Amino acid sequence: MTRWLQDNMPKIVLAPSFIIVMVFVYGFIAWTAWVSLTRSRLMPRYEIDSFIQYERLAASPRFETAMVNLAIFGTLFIVIAMVLGLLLAILLDQKIRTEGAIRTIYLYPMALSMIVTGTAWKWILNPELGIEATVQGWGFAGFEFGWLVDPDKAIYTVVIAAIWQSSGFVMALFLAGLRSVDEEIIKAAQVDGIPTWRVYSAIIIPSMAPIFLSAFIVLAHLAIKSFDLVIALTGGGPGYATDLPATYMYAMAFSRGDIGQAASSAMVMMLVVFAIVVPYLYSELRTKDD
Amino acid sequence: MTDLPYNPSRGQSQMTKMVLRIVLYVLLGLFALFYLMPLFVMLTTSLKSLDEIRTGDLVSLPREVTFDAWRTAWSTACTGIQCEGVRPYFLNSLLIAIPAVMISTLMGALNGYVVAQWRFKGANIFFALMLFGCFIPFQVVLLPMARMLGIMGVAGTIPGLIFVHVIYGLGFTTLFFRNYYVSIPSELTKAAKVDGAGFFRIFWSIFLPLSLPIIVVTVIWQFTQIWNDFLFGVSFSQAGTQPVTVALNNIVNSTTGVKEYNVDMAAAIIAALPTLFVYVVAGKYFIRGLTAGSVKG
Numbered sequence A: 001m002t003r004w005l006q007d008n009m010p011k012i013v014l015a016p017s018f019i020i021v022m023v024f025v026y027g028f029i030a031w032t033a034w035v036s037l038t039r040s041r042l043m044p045r046y047e048i049d050s051f052i053q054y055e056r057l058a059a060s061p062r063f064e065t066a067m068v069n070l071a072i073f074g075t076l077f078i079v080i081a082m083v084l085g086l087l088l089a090i091l092l093d094q095k096i097r098t099e100g101a102i103r104t105i106y107l108y109p110m111a112l113s114m115i116v117t118g119t120a121w122k123w124i125l126n127p128e129l130g131i132e133a134t135v136q137g138w139g140f141a142g143f144e145f146g147w148l149v150d151p152d153k154a155i156y157t158v159v160i161a162a163i164w165q166s167s168g169f170v171m172a173l174f175l176a177g178l179r180s181v182d183e184e185i186i187k188a189a190q191v192d193g194i195p196t197w198r199v200y201s202a203i204i205i206p207s208m209a210p211i212f213l214s215a216f217i218v219l220a221h222l223a224i225k226s227f228d229l230v231i232a233l234t235g236g237g238p239g240y241a242t243d244l245p246a247t248y249m250y251a252m253a254f255s256r257g258d259i260g261q262a263a264s265s266a267m268v269m270m271l272v273v274f275a276i277v278v279p280y281l282y283s284e285l286r287t288k289d290d
Numbered sequence B: 001m002t003d004l005p006y007n008p009s010r011g012q013s014q015m016t017k018m019v020l021r022i023v024l025y026v027l028l029g030l031f032a033l034f035y036l037m038p039l040f041v042m043l044t045t046s047l048k049s050l051d052e053i054r055t056g057d058l059v060s061l062p063r064e065v066t067f068d069a070w071r072t073a074w075s076t077a078c079t080g081i082q083c084e085g086v087r088p089y090f091l092n093s094l095l096i097a098i099p100a101v102m103i104s105t106l107m108g109a110l111n112g113y114v115v116a117q118w119r120f121k122g123a124n125i126f127f128a129l130m131l132f133g134c135f136i137p138f139q140v141v142l143l144p145m146a147r148m149l150g151i152m153g154v155a156g157t158i159p160g161l162i163f164v165h166v167i168y169g170l171g172f173t174t175l176f177f178r179n180y181y182v183s184i185p186s187e188l189t190k191a192a193k194v195d196g197a198g199f200f201r202i203f204w205s206i207f208l209p210l211s212l213p214i215i216v217v218t219v220i221w222q223f224t225q226i227w228n229d230f231l232f233g234v235s236f237s238q239a240g241t242q243p244v245t246v247a248l249n250n251i252v253n254s255t256t257g258v259k260e261y262n263v264d265m266a267a268a269i270i271a272a273l274p275t276l277f278v279y280v281v282a283g284k285y286f287i288r289g290l291t292a293g294s295v296k297g
Helices: A002-035 A052-059 A061-092 A099-111 A114-124 A131-137 A154-179 A183-191 A196-204 A206-225 A228-233 A245-255 A259-289 B014-046 B050-054 B068-075 B087-117 B123-133 B139-152 B158-181 B186-194 B199-210 B212-228 B231-236 B244-253 B261-294
Strands: none
Touching (some): A002 A259, A002 B087, A002 B123, A002 B139, A002 B199, A052 A259, A061 A099, A061 A154, A061 A206, A061 A259, A061 B014, A099 A154, A099 B261, A114 A154, A114 B244, A154 A228, A196 A206, A206 A245, A228 A245, A245 B231, A259 B123, A259 B139, B014 B068, B014 B261, B050 B261, B087 B212, B087 B261, B123 B158, B139 B231, B158 B231, B212 B261, B231 B244, B244 B261
């Protein structure tokens, strides 16, 4: 008996986690997928009934707004955070004496809760007393900055706050990448008299392709999951102008009592994540096995 | 200025180099201002009186420093109908985070140890399944989890939230430890086995003493994640068991009475202090966790 116990100890230790993952990740995904095919409203029902919930999603102007917002927010957030992160990394890579301190400053927002970030920017962008009033107070009476309360512009305030929070992290990723490029190649290029910007654009940056991919995956993932930031900054408003799929799902699940819509919108989010992450994970695991 | 990393082409004069250097520092300084500005505004706003705030200058220093807003935020601000400040919720966050961090780190260490050192058929599949679990959007488990917590009788309680955080933290903690232990030669385990050491003995005497750096990285990662969590907190808590992030959001969005921006900012800083503290004290490990979570090796 003890012999058997010893031989199988690794499996016994792994068993609880295995059960947890199978039930609480995969089982739960299956449950949500199942319910998304029913007519569940306030209470879940289990009779499968076609794609009615997905048809309702497609017909819902609110969900359409959420998807369009995700596209706008996701694109701007990912592109600007990457460009800014790369720029900061290159600037910091020039043998700056105070690099440690500057890096700490650029990266600290990543340690904050999105709720804190949202609260801070909500105050800063507040048209009555925030930046607008401040600049007007400096004598620019015509200055206006009411994006936070403008249904067409509010989504851009979410972009600003999200970039503030995450760009330092992208910088850290890129900086690590810049440092890992072979010094010898760079020195050889300099000996040949190749200008610095060419060294970066032709040698260093192309060799960092895997880091670009990682940064993209992380940022895309953050964008799709964005929930707290919108709740704290705009509450999804004005109206539902800044709704994202994540806030739509939450509203359906916990305030509208529409479980079918909540489940189907969660599945849509899941599919978007799938489309981005699965090819990445697949290639990662494959190269590791080789 | 002799320590330029990449000598610009030889034609450039000393003068141009100087100018470029100054431009570089100015740019870095401007970006530093951009990142620091919100923290500065939060801090100064929290130290101003409401009257002073109404004059509408975000960036001015307080004419008269007052800690009233901090006192209110800590002990009397309203988060809805209750007016006890963020103090009880701050405590809730600690009561949730500390056990959840400990349990998920311990389980992650054991899982990582098995996957990296006791390979058996299926261990890799387990790891892949686990890894994928790190990436799911949590919205997809919210509804069944709410029901499950109800069935288990812990809906709306702190143990319920601990449970949720342990479960969905396992993927990352296992990943961290697995990647760390995989670099330890398996001959070590084999030799110890030959000497008659068992599974736990090897873990306890060989692996755990080597694990301090990865334990620090994992604890910091988990603590930051759990402390900053809002989605689980708002979905699975009820009045009295909410974590500090939910309380902060309620204070800011409570519609009763006068909008007290200084109290909002003080509450926000209080909610941010523990993770900021960790970041300042152990920033190196914090960054290592972040990058390990994204660029796995």
